[in-house]
Amino acid sequence: MTPLLEIxxxxxxxxxxxxxxxxxxDVSYTMDSGEILGVVGESGCGxxxxxxxxMQLIPYPPGKITNGEVWLDGQDLLTLNEEEMQKVRGRDxxxxxxxxxxxxxxxxxxxxxxxxxxxxxxxxxxxEAKDRAGELLELVGIPGAKDSLDDFxxxxxxxxxxxxxxxxxxxxxxxxxxxxxxTTALDVTIQAQIIDLVKKLQEELGMAIMWxxxxxxxxxxxxxxxxxxxxxxxxxxxxxxxxxxxxxHPYTIGLLGSLPRLDDAPGTELVSIPGLPPxxxxxxxxxxxxxxxxxxxxxxxxEKPPLVGINGKDHSVACWRWEEIAxxxxx
Amino acid sequence: xxxxxxxxxxxxxEKKKLVEVRNLKKYFPGTEVSIFQTGNDxxxxxxxxxxxxxxxxxxxxxxxxxxxxxxxxxxxxLYQPTAGNIIFDGVDLNDLGERELRFARSKxxxxxxxxxxxxxxxxxxxxxVGSPLDVHTDQSRKEKRERVQELLDIVGLNPDxxxxxxxxxxxxxxxxxxxxxxxxLNPDxxVCDEPISSLDVxxxxxxxxxxxxxxxxxxxxxxxxAHDLSMVRHIxxxxxxxxxxxxxxxxxxxxxFLNSLHPxxxxxxxxxxxxxxxLAETKHRIILDGDIPNPSNPPLxxxxxxxxxxxxxxxxIEEPEYREVNDKHWVACxxxx
Numbered sequence: 001m002t003p004l005l006e007i008x009x010x011x012x013x014x015x016x017x018x019x020x021x022x023x024x025x026d027v028s029y030t031m032d033s034g035e036i037l038g039v040v041g042e043s044g045c046g047x048x049x050x051x052x053x054x055m056q057l058i059p060y061p062p063g064k065i066t067n068g069e070v071w072l073d074g075q076d077l078l079t080l081n082e083e084e085m086q087k088v089r090g091r092d093x094x095x096x097x098x099x100x101x102x103x104x105x106x107x108x109x110x111x112x113x114x115x116x117x118x119x120x121x122x123x124x125x126x127x128e129a130k131d132r133a134g135e136l137l138e139l140v141g142i143p144g145a146k147d148s149l150d151d152f153x154x155x156x157x158x159x160x161x162x163x164x165x166x167x168x169x170x171x172x173x174x175x176x177x178x179x180x181x182x183t184t185a186l187d188v189t190i191q192a193q194i195i196d197l198v199k200k201l202q203e204e205l206g207m208a209i210m211w212x213x214x215x216x217x218x219x220x221x222x223x224x225x226x227x228x229x230x231x232x233x234x235x236x237x238x239x240x241x242x243x244x245x246x247x248x249h250p251y252t253i254g255l256l257g258s259l260p261r262l263d264d265a266p267g268t269e270l271v272s273i274p275g276l277p278p279x280x281x282x283x284x285x286x287x288x289x290x291x292x293x294x295x296x297x298x299x300x301x302x303e304k305p306p307l308v309g310i311n312g313k314d315h316s317v318a319c320w321r322w323e324e325i326a327x328x329x330x331x
Numbered sequence: 332x333x334x335x336x337x338x339x340x341x342x343x344x345e346k347k348k349l350v351e352v353r354n355l356k357k358y359f360p361g362t363e364v365s366i367f368q369t370g371n372d373x374x375x376x377x378x379x380x381x382x383x384x385x386x387x388x389x390x391x392x393x394x395x396x397x398x399x400x401x402x403x404x405x406x407x408x409l410y411q412p413t414a415g416n417i418i419f420d421g422v423d424l425n426d427l428g429e430r431e432l433r434f435a436r437s438k439x440x441x442x443x444x445x446x447x448x449x450x451x452x453x454x455x456x457x458x459x460v461g462s463p464l465d466v467h468t469d470q471s472r473k474e475k476r477e478r479v480q481e482l483l484d485i486v487g488l489n490p491d492x493x494x495x496x497x498x499x500x501x502x503x504x505x506x507x508x509x510x511x512x513x514x515x516l517n518p519d520x521x522v523c524d525e526p527i528s529s530l531d532v533x534x535x536x537x538x539x540x541x542x543x544x545x546x547x548x549x550x551x552x553x554x555x556x557a558h559d560l561s562m563v564r565h566i567x568x569x570x571x572x573x574x575x576x577x578x579x580x581x582x583x584x585x586x587x588f589l590n591s592l593h594p595x596x597x598x599x600x601x602x603x604x605x606x607x608x609x610l611a612e613t614k615h616r617i618i619l620d621g622d623i624p625n626p627s628n629p630p631l632x633x634x635x636x637x638x639x640x641x642x643x644x645x646x647x648i649e650e651p652e653y654r655e656v657n658d659k660h661w662v663a664c665x666x667x668x
Binding site: 042043157158159160187188189190191192193195196214215216217218219220221240241244245254255256257258259260261262268269270271272273274276277 | 394395501503531532533534535536537539540558560561562564565588598599600601602603604605606607608609610611616618619620622623
């Protein structure tokens, strides 16, 4: 089976006054249709920028995609011009953003904002589009869906706005839905509602979902596969069980260790990763994590480790010493 | 709440009470509907009572808008309470004049949520951390400088950074500056208002470990306000859960996690994502419908009745009493016997 999405050697740079920010460095991976992929990492690790690059939403200048291919269904998105790209956005790939407060336009009704995409991509009358928008709001569980089409975003609560965003994302039945930290701005009980909803919708509609987040807990509930990113590179990727149970990369081990868990024994001290992520303006030669890594050897400082498969397609890691480190990570 | 039950706790508790909060209320005036009419008051905090014991960490959790930050601020009289008393170390803050209150505040400090907004970008780190010393002490410049450097060292920053500005620091480092400022006057009680929620995961652990270290070293008492339950569980000795301006449950940390009684607490616990795919699959999850009601117009009866999966008739009529059901386990729910 050919994958739905294949990204090859994607590189994104920002040319700023202070120098070149190397935001995405040689990212390659594939996604199958119907897969839920979690992209995990801390702020500035390139997880959002790589998704925006796929959609060609990087502002130029200062941003520029300097290298790479993004194949979606036999088409390299990076070779498309703006007009062709507009047909892809919303129809083939849709995106949900982090903050539902700022990503909805406050002066248009929810109904108008949902029908906008429908009318653009489909041959529909306004009436049909409005009916469809009502169905979509019902699908995402907004009470009194038909009537709330005429509501403005400020009349919705945070959770409802995010539901409306999801409805908008689903409106043209995309093959891939990119959700960029969709629950970060929400409370845990509302987050649980949204996760539950997305899982249900995915089973019903079968689209692939890329869920970008910094929360390893959310991903554990939802994803099939995970990419862990650090300083613009994928440092570990694989099936969810491999990542959580057979953790290999010292960064992933540290990240999991720094999370307190509800089932921890009392008095467990959190493992903190010393130091800070590297400055993307001046990325080190070797492994980007080397400066904070307790297992580093000289080789780590000189040569960047490639992402190598250790369990076929199910688990890959970018670390020179993963074999020695193996075992320490499994909690 | 009866006087007796309160006294009973006092006898059981070996530790001294540092802060006592009694029936605290804070209403904010409603917005104007027209020139003749203002809207209902927003009942941000609507009658909460609890104690904070010396050298413990009391965790305060709840969702956005439940009033947890308002509780923290009102406890320091940064907001004047609408009703109720705060008794700090035996002294009722209501009885203090402005000057005495200012002195009392040197013993209670606050660490703020947003390390970007809470540090003045035009002041150097030295003057930020030193400003409590300017207000409360008459130390010489040299003494102040030494104290500031000592504080920076305590929170794990290089003491030579005194002349730098906040923008030169990362989020985690800025939060350390905020902590150093809070510690400048050797306070007894520190309100930590979501001190880690704007930080990255790996940095959160650094800051929490620092807070725990400082507590051991300096004998601090914390009120730790957060919405991240797993982090609160990690740091707290006891925990209080708030919903819509009221405390619905308060108990020892393990008691509240293993044996929570209030349906809201149970739903909140089950909603926390666990970073473990096996557990995530098997875990029973209670998903609450709907949103938090508007605090200017809370529902009659129990204020959780609009979302409670177990609500019965009485919940819509009568407000449940906040009472001690088990040893040191307080809950406000009709269904708990």
